[in-house]
Structure formats: C-alpha cells, structure tokens
Amino acid sequence: MLRPAPKPLAEFGLVDQRGAPFQRKELVGRWSFLFFGYTHCPDVCPATLSVLGQVQKRLAGEGGSTAIQTIFVSVDPQRDSPETLAEYMAFFDQGFIGLTGSTEEIDNLTRQLGAGYMRGEETSPGNYVVNHTSAIFLIDPQARLVAAFSQPHNPATIVELFHKIRAYLS
Numbered sequence: 001m002l003r004p005a006p007k008p009l010a011e012f013g014l015v016d017q018r019g020a021p022f023q024r025k026e027l028v029g030r031w032s033f034l035f036f037g038y039t040h041c042p043d044v045c046p047a048t049l050s051v052l053g054q055v056q057k058r059l060a061g062e063g064g065s066t067a068i069q070t071i072f073v074s075v076d077p078q079r080d081s082p083e084t085l086a087e088y089m090a091f092f093d094q095g096f097i098g099l100t101g102s103t104e105e106i107d108n109l110t111r112q113l114g115a116g117y118m119r120g121e122e123t124s125p126g127n128y129v130v131n132h133t134s135a136i137f138l139i140d141p142q143a144r145l146v147a148a149f150s151q152p153h154n155p156a157t158i159v160e161l162f163h164k165i166r167a168y169l170s
Contacts, residue, residue: 002165006144012109014073014101017086022099024143031068031166032139033158036115038076038130039088045072047153048134049092054155056093059162067141073109074100075117076130113137113145138162140169 009024016022033052037045052070059068072089074080077100080088085098100106110117110133117132136158138147147165149158 001149001161002147002168003145006140006142006146006169007112008142008144009112009139010108012112013105014099014109015082017082017089017098019082022097027139027141027143029067029141031141031162032071033068034071034073034113034137034139035135036073036075036110036117036132038074038132039080039084040076041130041132044132044134046091048136049096051153051155051158052096052136053093055158055162056095058155058159069097070095071097071099073106074098075106075110075132076119077101077103077106079126113148138165 009027011024014022033055035048035052037048039045049072056068056070070093072085074085080100082100085100089096089098115133115135115137117130120129120131122128134151136149136153137145138149140146146169147161149161
C-alpha cells in the first residue's frame with residue numbers, strides 16, 4: 001500500500017493513444033493512477049479500468065478531478081498500437097490515457113514500479129495471454145511512486161485511501 005518513502009521515477013519515453021510522446025514530465029503537477037495491462041485481457045484489465053472509471057467519477061463529484069489522471073500502460077506493444085488503445089480507452093473514460101511503446105521503454109517503467117508481466121505461449125497465430133501485475137500504482141505530483149493498491153479493487157476504498165495519502169504527503 002503506502003510506501004515507506006516516495007520513490008522518484010526516472011525518465012521514460014512512451015507514446016499515448018493519440019501518438020504524442022508521453023514522458024516523466026507528463027506526471028509532474030498531477031496525481032496519477034497508473035495500471036499495466038493489455039487490450040486483449042479477458043478479465044482483470046476491463047474490471048480494473050471500470051473501477052478506475054468509478055474512482056474518477058467519485059473524485060470529479062468532489063470537484064478535484066482536474067488534478068488527477070488515469071493512465072493505462074500496455075504490456076503488449078505487439079498488438080496494442082496507439083489506435084487500438086484509443087478505441088479501448090473510449091470504452092471506459094474519454095479522459096483516460098493509454099500508453100504504449102517499445103518493449104525496452106515499457107520494461108524501463110515496469111521495473112521502476114516493481115510491476116511484472118510475462119507473455120504466454122501462442123495458442124494460435126497472434127493469440128496469447130499476458131500475465132501481469134494487477135496493482136494500481138499511485139504517482140504523486142512530483143512524479144514519485146507513493147502507493148500501490150492491490151486487489152480486490154473497490155472504488156470507495158481507493159478514493160478514501162487516496163484522500164488519506166494526499167493529506168499525509170501534503
């Protein structure tokens with residue numbers, strides 16, 4: 001959950017669903033909920049993004065959503081192009097940011113956050129699963145990892161803990 005000390009993130013370079021560069025500096029000045037997954041994920045990813053959509057709505061209802069962003073980082077760059085991510089993000093929230101990039105840059109970010117993933121064997125051409133961390137990571141406005149929320153994900157609990165973490169670090 002809450003890290004004993006915030007962990008500053010190093011530089012990374014990914015691309016968002018519009019094809020624009022997304023780097024560490026895009027995390028500065030806003031709280032970020034970050035989740036790793038892939039668009040072909042049958043269960044964990046859509047469920048978690050649905051929860052994050054509910055978190056976003058609750059925070060928006062409190063008037064504080066402008067300083068918060070939700071980011072989905074694909075761990076399947078072979079299938080998840082920016083265009084694919086744009087379509088996928090639209091199912092959950094128009095404001096969500098979908099990111100992809102080279103395997104090296106994705107690995108750079110996953111290692112910094114302690115998020116793991118592993119591509120499974122193909123069951124048919126282009127058909128495989130990717131096992132991945134199901135945690136939601138919380139990044140503060142100084143681009144530091146401050147917490148991780150493990151499953152089960154409950155929107156009310158995440159919002160409550162977010163408020164406590166934000167107050168604690170302020």
